Amino acid sequence: MRRILLEIVFLFLVTTCSDCQKLLLPGSWEVLVENAGIASMHTAVTRFNTVVLLDRTDIGPSRLSLPPNQCRNNPTDLLTHHDCTAHSALFDPTTRRVRPLSIITDTWCSSGQFLSDGTLLQTGGDYDGLRRIRSLRPSPYFEDPLFDWNELQHYELTAGRWYATNQILPDGSVIIVGGRSSPSLEFFPPKTKSKSKTKTTGPRPFPFLSETKDAQMDNLYPYVHLLPDGNLFIFANTKAILYDHFTDTVIRYYPELKGVPRNYPSAGSSAMLSLSDDHSTAEVIVCGGSGRYGVFAQHDSKAPAEITCGRITATDVASTWKMEDMPWGRIMGDMVMLPTGDVLIINGAKAGSQGFELGSTPSFNPVLYRPNEPFGHRFTVLAPTDVPRLYHSTANLLPDGRILVAGSNPHHFYQFGDNVTFPTELRLEAFSPEYLSPERANHRPKIELAPEKLVYGTPFEIEITVELAMLGVVEVNLGSAPFATHSFSMGQRLLKLNVSQSQQMGQTTTSGNRYRIGCIAPATGAVAPPGFYMMFAVNQGIPSVAKWVQMGS
Structure with a gap:
């Protein structure tokens, strides 16, 4: 009886008292920088322990100035044709310094991937960035003047890639899948079909993206996972295929994941679980989402988010989706693979969808998913932040085991001030999982x-x-x-x-x-x-x- 009373008191405290949650729930939060200058829409950690922050370029002046003589002049920008503020930055989590980087063409809703030599490849965007390719070669020196964005001048994408997905392949090349009005894929560097002697000069048609889109559905930022047999698991909306990128062949259609669409703009998330033993078995998990079927569809920002997760053994030809529920529905949650093999689900909201002004009820508490625990005991609610992280927020694992959380700008342009609902967020936070607690240090x-x-x-x-x-x-x-x-x-x-x-x-x-x-x-x-x-x-x-x-x- 005493144990039941204690559990009731605990549940009351963690559901009604934010400060109590911070004391009673696992994990802790810290604000690293109050003003990073930009709201990071895209974030990546380099091999020198620095972090690349990247936003769109036509969003209005940021709060981070460019060095002298590096202003952007672009008549296609929506707000500022002459802009002397940065829209990319380098962050050092150890010293907490922020340094502006210079990005030229628009990187709104673009994609990226690290190459085998550690160079960050960055592709697509909108407006003048639609077919652009950029690279950034990391440096061990934070103030290295040569460490900045390079816009490739003699090569561009074969199709416009706005909301595409990148994945590095076994040979070190990168596949770039989809994009708005681009049901196709291509490679960097370019390659031909392995069975064809004819050089491919344009994008490779990818009918799966046409099959999963109609007048009411969008399938942007498809989930792409490289399986340990070299094939790709590609998921869009509610459907998934096993794709052989060498021969341009769909090997298998997986069973449909029941429920609402999951990827952009329906705002679920996906991760491939850790590979272990002989590394031949790969499981994929897809969680959350909303009932919004298209970028321009009418949608209720108060509509509850999807609570279910689907998990499937992608390397098993007879596999089906196994369903389980999160503690609550979530959209715009970021899935971070922790060093332990557990999955952290962080950021996002409990209602609405991705898009400007279309999310509400921030989800302040991260959730830990332990894939090896028994069914029904895999989710643990963690300590909350005070900072809403909605549309255009990110989460990345740092080498010290913390999770860097950045961004959140659910508006068409930068909006600051006390009178703004969910203002543009310039703070950088770090979440420390329970494994970093002082009592575990020894x-x-x-x-x-x-x-x-x-x-x-x-x-x-x-x-x-x-x-x-x-x-x-x-x-x-x-x-x-x-x-x-x-x-x-x-x-x-x-x-x-x-x-x-x-x-x-x-x-x-x-x-x-x-x-x-x-x-x-x-x-x-x-x-x-x-x-x-x-x-x-x-x-x-x-x-x-x-x-x-x-x-x-």
């Missing part, structure tokens, strides 16, 4: 020694230290650095490596107990596309600070 491993480059299928060793002696096997997990925008993280994946039992090497007076762990690198580029990954050692569910390693041949 279990947190530290990577002391690890290779800088991993070769496919090759054994290697790392050395770690832990203050307290360890129990059980320490995981060694690789997390990619995705391009996060519009509730989907392009290229996101987490791999749990095959490891040996930790061997204790002795104790040091400064770092605690030292251990050596044998590991085997992923077997192929389909399991882990070439590029830079955050390597985490995970001890009893508590991750180390990551060490960046390069995956390749």
Whole structure:
């Protein structure tokens, strides 16, 4: 009886008292920067632990000035033809410095992906950015004057790509799927069909995007996941296919995910769960969404968001969707793969849809999804923020295990002030999961020694230290650095490596107990596309600070 009364008191406190939630629910929040100058619509973490923030260019003056002689002059901009403010920035989470970057063409609702050498590829947008390709090569030096956006002058996309999705492939190339009025795909760098001797000069038609769109439905920012067999799982609205990008063949149509449409503008989200064991099995989860069927459809901003999640084994030819409910409906939630293999669902709202002024009732509490727990016990409600994160907000995993939260501008242009509902948000926050709580610090491993480059299928060793002696096997997990925008993280994946039992090497007076762990690198580029990954050692569910390693041949 006493336990029941305590549970009732707890539920009352966490549902009626925001401060009580912060004290009683797992996790904690911190404002890193009060004014980053821009509201980040697109966010990506570089291999030098800096963060690229990127917004559209025609949104009006930002609160971050460009250096002298770098003003933009563009007669196609909606508001400011001569603009001396930045619409991209570089952020250092350690020093909390923000530095303006110069972006020229419009990046509104564009797409991106890191290449194998760590360069950030950025594609499409609107207006003068519709067919543009940009690149940004990270530098270890925060103030490096050469570290800035480069607009490719002699190459452009073969079709306009507004609201497209990018995914790096096993050979290091990038596939770019869809876009507004573009039911097609293409590659960077360009490539032809493997069975064809004829050079492809235009976009490759992709009928699936036409099949999933009609006069009342939009299927923008499709969910694209690279499976460990090299094929692609592509989801649009309520349907999904298994696609062979080498032969341009649809191998399979998956069963339809019942309920409302899920991707933009219906505002659900999706992630591929962590790959483990022999890395041959891949599961995909799709959560949330709304009943809004088209960008220009009439929609009630108070309409409750979808509460269901669908989970499917994408590599199983006989698989079907398994349904479960989140604690509440959510739209515009970002899914972040944590170093542990759990999924953080953060940001968004409980009603409406994506689009300007079309979301309401912010969802302040993140939710943790533990995929290996029994059905009905996988979701945990976490501590809330005070900052609404609605349309055009992002979330990215940082190498120290925190989640950087940025953006939110649910208006056509920048709007500030106390009289604005959900004003443009310039604050950068960090959410610390429970594994970073002070009482777990003495279990947190530290990577002391690890290779800088991993070769496919090759054994290697790392050395770690832990203050307290360890129990059980320490995981060694690789997390990619995705391009996060519009509730989907392009290229996101987490791999749990095959490891040996930790061997204790002795104790040091400064770092605690030292251990050596044998590991085997992923077997192929389909399991882990070439590029830079955050390597985490995970001890009893508590991750180390990551060490960046390069995956390749």
